[in-house]
Each structure stands twice: as structure tokens, then as C-alpha cells.
Amino acid sequence: MALDKIIELTNADIYHKDHLVMSDVNFTVNKGxxxxxxxxxxxxxxxLLKTIYAEIPLQKGVGRVADYDLANLKKKQIPFLRRKIxxxxQDFQLLTDRSANENLTFVLKATGWKKKKEMEQRIQDVLEKVGLGYKGYKMPHELSGGEQQRLSIARALLNDPEIILADEPTGNLDPETSGGIMELLFEIKNSGRAVIMATHDYEMLKKFSAPTMKIEDGKLNERENKIIEFDNL
Structure with a gap:
């Protein structure tokens, strides 16, 4: 059976501002x-994650993300691409002056939702999915670090994306809490979504094994279906 590619970069150069950080990147991720x-x-x-969600333009190479052509992406297409992602x-990026429900309502309104009952139902659905079904009324400072990260995952799920990009999602959490977040991310993967996680968390790599790609000397190495030994990350 053919694999269903959701992200594919071919001979792509990746920039940070005007600085080339990776060249000739070949990177494929399938659904689920x-x-x-x-x-x-x-x-x-x-x-690399910012290139995938079109915050950094793809200047050289070929890139397709959720059927969008990154190299020829029009400005008006970017919001539609991002609805699929x-x-x-790492730092949650929650609105601290609004409750959990209000944080999620803000995102739904910003992405075109109009009907109040539909928004309320969607918010309840994603909160329950991340284990916060009874905490929508709470302010971010009333939630633990793990709960705040679960809320940020709920926010990421609002528009039923095909791809989850997680940038150091356990970086500010203790090991036990990190384990719960990893279990949640793998549940999301098992629901058919692609998940890409940038991490320094070697303990999570060992505990939750998955294909691993390493950036080294400006190159993205071939993926390994085993733990890659690395130091000082």
C-alpha cells in the first residue's frame, strides 16, 4: 500500500533570517x-518547523505541505495552510488575561468560526480530548505547567489539523508531566495526524521511540528507526 505523504521537502534550503542554516534538505513525513x-x-x-508552516519562505528547493506548494505559496493561501497545521x-503562548475557554474562543474566531453553539461544542470536545474537560473556566495561572501545555495542545487541535508541529513541548516540564504530554501526542498521532516534535529531551526519546532525524553541520541526516546517540543537545 502506498504511503500518504503529508510533508515533503526536496533539496530545500532552510534559512534563519538571512542566514542559511541547512542546505539540500530532503524530508518526508506521512499521515499518522x-x-x-x-x-x-x-x-x-x-x-525547519517555521518553513513548514510558512513563517519562513522556502527560497530554494521543492516543498509540499498538506497539498500546498511552499515555493509558490501566495500570501492569501497562508491562512488556509495554517488551518491544516x-x-x-515550549512556552505555551497562552493569553494570560483570558480563561482556557476564552483562549480557545479567540482562536476559533480568528480562523473564521461564527456560530456560538458550534464554537462551544468544539471547545468542549478538544478540552475533553486533552483531559481538561472541567477546567475551561480556569485562568492560565490557575493551571499547572502540564495543564497549560495540554491547553496549548487543545488549541492546536481546534481546526482538526492534519499536522501537529511540537517545538520542545516538554522543555519546561518535569519528567512525570512530560510523560503525560508524550502519551497525548502519540494518541494524536494514532488518530491519523502527522506529528513532528523538535526536542532536546533525550529521556523522552528513549521512553517513546519513533523515527528520528538529526540536524548536524548544516545537514538533515537520514532518519533512523532507533535512538540516535547524541551529546550536549
Missing amino acids: EFVYLIGKTGTGKSS GIVF
Whole structure:
């Protein structure tokens, strides 16, 4: 059976501002696949993720993400591409002056939802999916770090994306909480979504094994279906 590619970069150059951080990148992810992206700080993990969701333009090479052509992407297409992508950040990036429900309502309104009852139902659905079904009324500061990250994952799921990009999602969490977040991300993967996780968290790599790609010396190495040994990441 043919695999269903959702992300494909071919001979792509990846930039951070005007600085070339990776060249000739070849990177393929299929639907329902979990892939780790590792590398030392400054090697380009975040830049690669930003290229995938079109915050950084693809200047050289070929790129397709959820059937969008990155090299020829029009500005008006970018919001539609991003509806197919959910993003989870290390520092949560929640609106601190609004409740969990209000954080999610803000995103739905920003992405074109209009009907109040439909928004309320969708918010309840994603909160239940991440284990926060009874905490929608709480403010971010009333949630633990793990709960705040679960809320950010709920936010990423609102528009039923095909892809989840997780940039160091366990970086600010203790090991036990990190394990819960990893279990949730693998549940999302098992639901048919592609998940790409940039990480330094070697313990999570060992505990939750998945194909791993390493950025080193400006290159993205071939994926390995085993743990890659690395130091000082």
C-alpha cells in the first residue's frame, strides 16, 4: 500500500533570517507518523518547523505541505495552510488575561468560526480530548505547567489539523508531566495526524521511540528507526 505523504521537502534550503542554516534538505513525513527532530541549539530545528508552516519562505528547493506548494505559496493561501497545521510551543503562548475557554474562543474566531453553539461544542470536545474537560473556566495561572501545555495542545487541535508541529513541548516540564504530554501526542498521532516534535529531551526519546532525524553541520541526516546517540543537545 502506498504511503500518504503529508510533508515533503526536496533539496530545500532552510534559512534563519538571512542566514542559511541547512542546505539540500530532503524530508518526508506521512499521515499518522510521529517523527523526532533533534540537533544542538542553533542548528535549525525551529527554522525547519517555521518553513513548514510558512513563517519562513522556502527560497530554494521543492516543498509540499498538506497539498500546498511552499515555493509558490501566495500570501492569501497562508491562512488556509495554517488551518491544516497545529503548533505546540515550549512556552505555551497562552493569553494570560483570558480563561482556557476564552483562549480557545479567540482562536476559533480568528480562523473564521461564527456560530456560538458550534464554537462551544468544539471547545468542549478538544478540552475533553486533552483531559481538561472541567477546567475551561480556569485562568492560565490557575493551571499547572502540564495543564497549560495540554491547553496549548487543545488549541492546536481546534481546526482538526492534519499536522501537529511540537517545538520542545516538554522543555519546561518535569519528567512525570512530560510523560503525560508524550502519551497525548502519540494518541494524536494514532488518530491519523502527522506529528513532528523538535526536542532536546533525550529521556523522552528513549521512553517513546519513533523515527528520528538529526540536524548536524548544516545537514538533515537520514532518519533512523532507533535512538540516535547524541551529546550536549
